[in-house]
Amino acid sequence: MKDNAVPQKPEDKLDFKKILPVFIIILIDLLGLTIIIPLMSFYAASFGANATTIGLLGAAYPAMQVVGAPILGRLSDRFGRKPILIISQIGTLLGFILLGFADAIWMLFAARILDGLSGANISTAQAVISDITTENNRTQGLGLIGAAFGLGFVVGPVIAFLSLAISGNNYHVPAFVAAGFSLISIIMTTVMLKETHPARKSVSLTARKEISLQLFFATLKKPMVGFLLVMIFVYQIAFGGFQQLLSLFTLNRLGLNASGNSIIFVWVGILVVSVQGY
Template sequence: MKKSPLFSIFLIVLVDVLGLTIILPLLPFYAESLGATPVVVGMLVSAYAACQLIAGPPLGHLSDRVGRRPVLLVSQMGTFAGFLMLASARALWMVFLARIIDGLTAGNLTVAQAYISDVTTPENRAKSFGMIGIAFGLGFLVGPAASGYLAQFSHTYPILAAAALSLTSVLCTYFLLPAVAPHPTPETEQGRPSRWSAYIESFKDGKLGPMLWQFFAFTFAFSTLFSGFALFAERRFTHNGAPFGPKEVGYVFAFSGLIGAMIQGGGIGSLVKTFGEGKLVQV
């Protein structure tokens, strides 16, 4: 197993996550400044997620056929284009279009995980996948804090920073990430357009299904919190006599990322040994 591909993919994932987390605290305020109501902000978040859900399986299928690197590049360039459009948006429809473009090409992390599977042995795969968790932890720690700092100068600055990071990930993928041969499965060789049937069957599986439904419930709660917290905090809390804005919300998200990094970095191991995985999942 070579170290260089894993370091490159870690760097790429970290840059991608930083771009994503920079946008999180700002987007509700940015849309609100263009006339969005809380309901429209929720629709904006859902539009991105819906497009990601629709495009995810075909992108994974395509990466099996043509290789991970080309699909990763296309996905990253789509994210870059979405951020540029978001930064230049002067109307809500442009914000929606920007998030739709980003959602339809948001296969970066899924394809990156598939790439790790391609270049690692089964013995080292779990450890290598741990890099994704580290990248997410760092991203959720640094990204929102950077967003909060930049937003005090202009709401556009964090988006431009996210676009710059996205362009950096494109360059890292192009120049640093070695290409690997495609790994077509029998399904891809038969030309099946997606894996929806396999996903549906996974939810019906007696052992895997309950865990997937639990993860769905967690993701639903997580996305509800992160999409609605900014506007909730703006209406409920003040700092120095002014309502919470992108700066304060960004710092709150960064603090949350710090706690998560501390738990994932050291605390989770002790908790698993003490209580077991089953009880921790219930908690």
């Protein structure tokens, strides 16, 4: 039987040597985030925050990302991916340090707002992967970010559980551990990551905005694209609510503390990793 399969071009094969440093950097970076996520509600509750305040705290980070990410993305086109990624990671590091020193609810908000404004780590890493992949293997390359998320959700909560167990449920300790992983990611980015998009003076920072409400609504009108964007939006609402409020639910219904909640997030991570190939 004749094989009609089109042979894969050498340039279309995913170069794992190029992708591996990005994957490791993303994974280490995400470990800091996934250490914190299972504990934030408990951390806020320890300062007397109610469910509404905890929900607002959870919304602070993504809300600030909406503001900061497009600006940092534009800057990465102008000045290169590597310096902007490092700046973003430094913001995350400072946010975790502030979280570790927090002694009032406003400091938790300040930490998450700072992290959100500088939170272009993943989007910049996605841009790096897009730079070093072709149209035919880009999906496979970007899929590794999903795998890093899954592994982060497995390993991060385990580290959170261990740090709580060692510290006697001191919520400040996991924050400093997360800061440690963030510092490692900065060092790895500085040493391991090669610039994939050199600075370009031709990219104007004062040019017409690429993102506008007019363009947004025009994109939504496109049949398949609009549908997918709405589905992603609905999914993010559901998953975001799950992340932020699950710990309150398990505490009130099941009596689980922060350590028990970390184990649930480990299971979530295992499920995410399991379905990545499908």
